[in-house]
Amino acid sequence: METWEKLQMLAGEADLDRDAGEAAPPLCARTLPISWATAKGRRMPILKALLTSACERNCAYCPFRAGRDSRRQTFRPAELASQIGLLTRRGVIEGVLLSSGIAGGSVSTQDRLLETAAILRRQGYQGYLHLKLMPGAEREQILEALRLADRVSVNLEAPGARFLHRLAPQKRFWGELLQTLARAANLRRLPPQPYGRSRWPSLVTQFVVGAAGESDRDLLAWTARLLNEYGLQRVYYSTFRPIPATPLENLPPEHRRRGQRLYRAFFLLRDYGFTTEELLPPGGQALPADDPKLWWAEQHLRARPVEINTAPREMLLRVPGIGPQRAAALLHARRETTFRTLAQLQALGIPAKAAPFILLDGRRPLHQGRLWH
Numbered sequence: 069m070e071t072w073e074k075l076q077m078l079a080g081e082a083d084l085d086r087d088a089g090e091a092a093p094p095l096c097a098r099t100l101p102i103s104w105a106t107a108k109g110r111r112m113p114i115l116k117a118l119l120t121s122a123c124e125r126n127c128a129y130c131p132f133r134a135g136r137d138s139r140r141q142t143f144r145p146a147e148l149a150s151q152i153g154l155l156t157r158r159g160v161i162e163g164v165l166l167s168s169g170i171a172g173g174s175v176s177t178q179d180r181l182l183e184t185a186a187i188l189r190r191q192g193y194q195g196y197l198h199l200k201l202m203p204g205a206e207r208e209q210i211l212e213a214l215r216l217a218d219r220v221s222v223n224l225e226a227p228g229a230r231f232l233h234r235l236a237p238q239k240r241f242w243g244e245l246l247q248t249l250a251r252a253a254n255l256r257r258l259p260p261q262p263y264g265r266s267r268w269p270s271l272v273t274q275f276v277v278g279a280a281g282e283s284d285r286d287l288l289a290w291t292a293r294l295l296n297e298y299g300l301q302r303v304y305y306s307t308f309r310p311i312p313a314t315p316l317e318n319l320p321p322e323h324r325r326r327g328q329r330l331y332r333a334f335f336l337l338r339d340y341g342f343t344t345e346e347l348l349p350p351g352g353q354a355l356p357a358d359d360p361k362l363w364w365a366e367q368h369l370r371a372r373p374v375e376i377n378t379a380p381r382e383m384l385l386r387v388p389g390i391g392p393q394r395a396a397a398l399l400h401a402r403r404e405t406t407f408r409t410l411a412q413l414q415a416l417g418i419p420a421k422a423a424p425f426i427l428l429d430g431r432r433p434l435h436q437g438r439l440w441h
């Protein structure tokens with residue numbers, strides 16, 4: 069099989085563009101499943117590339133699981149690095165997410181991923197590089213990944229061993245996944261300069277949502293722990309979609325809205341000072357609303373609105389419509405201005421939904437709602 073065809077297959081659900089008689093498809097984004105992702109502070113086209121779609125494990129949700137009847141392809145590290153370099157030089161991609169099925173053990177697979185990344189960097193590749201850490205990767209391998217990548221990830225898949233067992237019976241939550249993530253987190257606490265970096269790459273993980281019976285509370289409790297104890301930058305929530313010919317093929321897909329709610333809750337945990345308990349009803353297992361911040365404000369700020377002119381940053385961030393940037397703008401403007409009208413807030417980009425939860429110089433602004441528009 070030609071290298072180009074392998075790349076199409078290994079890059080995921082490619083929308084192949086093979087006209088009859090076309091011997092060599094042109095290198096263009098049309099023939100590859102390019103994703104757009106935010107990296108290094110901006111949106112860029114990224115190729116999700118697998119070194120191999122052969123895997124010796126049997127995760128119940130995965131199209132590459134062992135024993136599933138599907139065509140497998142494998143790249144040699146130099147071969148894949150060469151394709152990525154070519155796509156980068158032609159301006160098709162600006163970044164790559166490098167992952168792999170596990171073949172010949174995690175350590176050996178990680179070595180091949182590292183070799184691919186090292187070849188890329190030696191060849192002068194300066195694009196964005198997200199490198200997957202295999203379950204049970206060794207300390208020196210993780211360190212090498214941290215030297216080479218802009219982002220590294222260990223996918224925990226489930227919030228705890230009980231749920232993981234339903235999804236991936238051969239993966240060990242504590243001994244493989246969390247241990248690898250903890251090793252990466254510990255290495256990131258070292259000063260990066262002795263290892264040739266001005267700063268370490270970010271560390272992220274992913275949960276599969278909706279296939280193991282896990283609740284929002286389970287997911288958010290682990291999210292908070294990963295943020296606070298392991299210093300993760302992002303947690304991704306991949307809503308479950310059944311894959312034919314897998315043990316979970318008859319399970320219904322998870323609704324996208326659940327994933328969106330979890331992402332909103334994630335940012336409230338990471339950037340707004342909320343705790344898991346604050347985002348859920350007492351004893352509740354599911355996020356109660358699509359907008360968890362608005363739900364919290366309805367419970368707490370309707371009766372006790374926030375005085376915009378004197379509230380500290382952490383209270384401003386609790387107001388719907390006020391995020392870190394708008395809070396900073398408010399704090400800056402407050403040095404010289406007393407806010408008395410909604411129009412003044414509107415000038416800072418603060419939307420109408422903040423009005424029921426604030427005071428402006430001691431007065432509720434609800435009666436000024438007309439002016440907002």
Ligand code: SF4
Nearest residue numbers: 123125127130133169
């Ligand atoms: S280890 Fe990865 S590639 Fe292999 S079956 Fe599990 S999720 Fe799929």
